[in-house]
Amino acid sequence: MTGSTSAASGARLQLVTFRVGDDRFAADIVAVERVLRFTAPRPIPNVPTWLEGVIDYGGRLVPVIDLRNRFELAAAPSRAGARILVVSAGADWIGAIVDAVDEVIVVPVEQLVPPPALFRGLAKPYLKALVRRGKDGEESLVVLDVAHLLTSRERLVLEQAVAGATDHV
16 A cells, blocks of 8 residues: 555545544545535435435435444534535445535555554444554544445345335335
8 A cells, every 4th residue: 555656656645534423534535426415314214223314316316324323433412514425335326424524635645554453443344544644643544445334235235225215205
């Protein structure tokens, strides 16, 4: 990830930064389709609690997951500043509820470090990299691998739930 070729070439990565709880996260800007103001998704019965429901975006029903719930954090006291990040996960779109979207930053690839097996309770499959920022690298920014926010089994559950929601539209 931090090979000398990419460091020598001055390669940079654009990241959309956002907050979930007290932690700062980021996603590759290429994977972020849109940032929407929070509106309550339409609920779907018989799905995991972290699946809030679906929204209609771009002519399709997009499943929306609550990242606080997904990462086993306490519910937000308010969703006044919340946003829904619509991200590309392969050919699918997934909406992710975040507490706030901060900014777009450009990071030299040499600042990216491979993620540990577990970081603040998040398993490695969710993580793409860590960005050490600040004077002594004291600030960590977690770069999520949005394509892996859901397992294959969870994707099947979502497809069935969204298909069921479409039948009731």
